[in-house]
C-alpha cells in the first residue's frame with residue numbers, strides 16, 4: 708500500500724485545502740482511539756474515558772503531491788452532547804461514521820445517525836461507514852457483509868478498522884482526504900474521482916489479508 712505521508716505539523720500546506728472532518732457514532736465505538744491511532748500511530752489500552760463535548764486535531768496528509776489539511780473533530784457519542792455536536796455538522800465536508808463490530812446496538816443505531824446527518828449536514832458531505840474494533844473477532848456481533856450491505860443501501864463507502872492494530876485507519880482518512888482534494892481542485896469536465904474504486908484498489912494492492 709502507498710505510504711500515507713501524513714504529519715501533524717503545519718509547514719507548507721495549502722490553506723485553501725483545509726477540510727473539516729467529523730467523527731461520529733455511539734459512545735465507546737472508538738472515535739477517539741481511531742483519531743489517536745491516525746495522529747500518533749498508537750493505541751492507549753485501558754479504561755474507557757468518554758469524550759466530553761467536542762475537540763479537534765489538525766493533520767496534514769499528502770495526496771498526489773498536494774498537501775491536504777484535515778481538521779478532524781472528535782465528538783462525544785453520548786446522547787446528552789448531541790445538540791452540541793449537531794451544530795458542527797453544517798460546515799463539515801466529511802463525516803466518518805463508526806460502529807463497533809462487537810456491539811449490535813451501535814450498528815443498529817447507524818440508521819438513526821444517518822438520519823441525523825442528512826438532517827444537519829450539507830447535502831454533498833462525504834460520508835464513510837467504519838466498523839471498528841475488527842481485531843476483537845471473538846466477540847464479533849456484526850458480520851462484515853451486513854456492514855457492507857448497509858453501506859451499499861446508503862451509497863457510502865465502507866471498511867472495517869481497528870484503532871488497536873491500525874488496520875485500515877490510514878486508508879480511511881486518506882480516502883476521505885483524496886476525495887476532498889479532488890473535489891477542490893478537479894476541473895468539472897474531468898471524470899470524477901471514485902472513492903469506492905480507490906478503496907478497493909488500495910485493498911487489492913495490500914499484501915496483507917487484514918482488510919475487510
Ligand SMILES: Nc1nc2c(ncn2[C@@H]2O[C@H](COP(=O)(O)OP(=O)(O)OP(=O)(O)O)[C@@H](O)[C@H]2O)c(=O)[nH]1
Nearest residue numbers: 734735736737738739740757758784840869870871
Ligand atoms: N480492541 C479494541 N478496542 C478499542 C478499539 N477502539 C477503541 N477501543 C476501546 O474502546 C473503548 C472506547 O474507545 P473510545 O475511543 O474512547 O470511544 P469513543 O467512541 O471516542 O467514545 P465517546 O468519547 O464516549 O464517544 C476504549 O476502552 C478503547 O480502548 C479497537 O479498535 N479495538
